[in-house]
Amino acid sequence: MNLLEKSELIKSNEITASENLEQYIQEIEKKNPNLNVFLETDYDKARETAKNIDSKIKNGEKTGRLAGMVIGVKSNISVEDLHITAASRTLENYIGSYNATVINRIQEEGGIIIGMTNMDEFAAGNSTETSYFGHTQNPAAEGHIPGGSSGGSAAAIAAELCDLSIGSDTGGSIRNPASHCGVLGFKPTYGAVSRQGLLDLAMSMDQIGPFASDTSGIAMMLDTILGFDERECTTIDWNVPDFTKLNPVDVQDSFKGVKLGVVKQFLEVSDDAIVDIIQGGIDKMEEAGAEVVELSFDHLDLCLPTFYLINYVEFFSATRKYDGRKYGYKIEDVSGEEVLRRINIGAYISQKEYNDKYYKKALQARSIIRKEITKLLEGVDAIVGPTVPKLPHKLGASLEPMEVYAYDVLTVIANLAGIPASSIKAGEVNGIPVGLQFQAKPLEDAKILRLMSAFEENNYYFLKI
């Protein structure tokens, strides 16, 4: 039973929303003390919402597309009356005063928000170890990091603590933990989802997106959260596809006529064991009819410096409001090492005298990277490759900043270029999940979903549903 089928059972009153919710509450109560996925839960409000939905369904009233689905929200997305901490001591006691646009949309569609998930502090990380509230366990690979920064939202799906979850992705923060936890993660085209209510990491790259255990769930959430927001200036006004209708893809011709690009440099920087799994996945798609071409991306070495320079400057700017006057603590006084590093470097390189040297250069490099990836995408439907070049390290391992940043090399391109990208499980190395990434042209989010769906059908045997 996939998530769409489950939602249909709820709508036809064969399972009630309350039953669905209570089952998850039990699971959370059992597993969360060990996993540390949820930082806060709101069972009372969730129960009230579930009851409302059930009575609506019983009375034959119209319900939304997410009716009765239980949803986890990353702690950097504003939900009224819940703690929006961004996993930082800075916002330890900050309670959301308003709903992010995506939260309003989820609630309008009958989604039940169960709680706020753990993350790297201010999303500045890729392990969820930098949370002020402690690390999150990887439910799919015990003892390892779940990835990040949306580690809690990915782990919530992997540990079956909710139906769907949302996270944010600035340089891979959805795809990276999806890969490490063996679930599906989707970063939409920049501007496809409103950022209104998303706490900033790097505003020109941040994007909200869903996690789910199957593509029907991803489609349901994309249908809910994508679309123009007249109150968020960077959203795009476009004809949003109906993702649920596109899904599922007919297995027989799933990859017929599809042209996939494989960038050799993406494989070169990845661990051999990961390349083996990804190559296996690519082979299967080829068997199913895809045409696979090799591509060359010449500026991979530019990507991380460019990404981090922009990230530092925008993050420095975004955190000026945490001056200790309004939200408890001044960010510099209480933040962790990585957040402080980003603020300090951001402050340093955005100085007038260095402006031309760093930030402007980074913006120029960004446009080079965007041009190159756009050029590569012109000839293919999608680029396919590993999501993360390394396996998740063991919890508590000590890494240098550059080693940490190296996890991001394959995911930052999508954010620098604003293109849609996803991660889907392609296999395991010693029981540790490995994710396969699809990247496509801007606003071709539907194409990625179809490819994920086809991939899911072809690899049904190891994708647990």
Place this chain on the structure above:
Amino acid sequence: MKCGLEIHVQLDTDSKLFCDCPTNYQDAPPNKNICFVCLNQPGAKPYPPNKKALDGAIKIALMLACKINPDVTFFQRKHYDYPDLSSGYQKTSIPIGFEGDLNGVRIREVHVEEDPGQYKPDLGLVDFNRSGIPLIEIVTEPDMRSPEEARKFLRELIRVLEYSESARGEGTMRADVNISIEGGKRAEIKNVNSIKGAYKALQFEMVRQKNLLKRGIEIKQETRAFLESQMITVPMRLKEEADDYRYIPDPDLPPMLADEERVEYIREEMPEPAHIKTDRFVKQYGIKKDDAQVLTSELELADAFEEVVKEVDPEFAALWMRDELKRILSFNKITYKESEITSAQLVEFFKLLLDKKITTKAGQRIIENLPHNPKSPTLIAEDLGLIGVVEEDVVQQAVKQSIEENPEAVSDYYQGKKKALNFLMGQVMRITQGKADPGDIIKLLKGELDK
């Protein structure tokens, strides 16, 4: 000396620049006109910029003869740390207009930015009602040579802003005044909140800098604050320690392209700026430049004048409106608009005068009764018993009567006391109930006495 100005004035809009909150910040209780956007709470993003504010800024730029930036316009983040700034940075646009001119003072640029909240250091409180209200900033070149020139420029600028009907005027003005004198570096004076303040600050600074130079002390580049209460400036900081605002383009506000058609539409619809209207009045109506300047000092007054001269001689109307009308307006401390006097009332009033139905003297009394009075001037004149001009033989009769009844004054007159004539004229006025023309009376009195 050289003086350049940076003037901030609030744009007149109903809602704030980046959210829907109302802009009546002075009427509302503290922290009432706020939302998560203008408080910049975690996660909040600006709504699209207020169109009325942007159009208003374009209009003002055009009225200041600026070129309009044909390329993309965008907002930048200007970072500084102060309690009144809820995001830690101010959103400020790149120039919307540039290379303008107002009466010979070059306008360097015009741009839009958001107002911060209001911090009350003595109470340690911040009122964010003002946070996010749109401001226009007008930057001049250092083209003013004296405090008087700066004052004149500011008065003219406030007139332009008033004419634009897009800005709030002197009450919301905040100016930074730059001044340098021969042989010294530039000082920037902050916290200037009125035209008078700018004038006083410049006067003070000119004397201060001249005295320093006289004593052979070098004038450093610095930022000073103006203390309105004492009309002096005090040091704030040397320019070397100036803040680095770390400007970056705001990623939450994508670049906007100025719509050429929109700009042309605004150009066609925009009101005629005061300084241009003045020149036109001189040319079109043949009135004196001084008179024209007074008439164009208020948009409604200028409009009324143009209505009136459709039926009344322009020179006559200009004279009365400049002298007598302005006199009663300033006596009552009201604008023409606030006086509620209509152009129809003025036309009727001037016709009474021109048709000699009332005397000049009576006219002065009637016009005093015009503000906040919907009655027609004829009715007012009747109520006051001022209608009608007395025939000459009646005046002649009154002259004779006054001479007969006041022999002492008459003898004073013959002894060369000029005051006596005035006294006698007053008597004639009393007898004729003010309906005789003072010039005529004098003539007749003199004729009678000098026989």
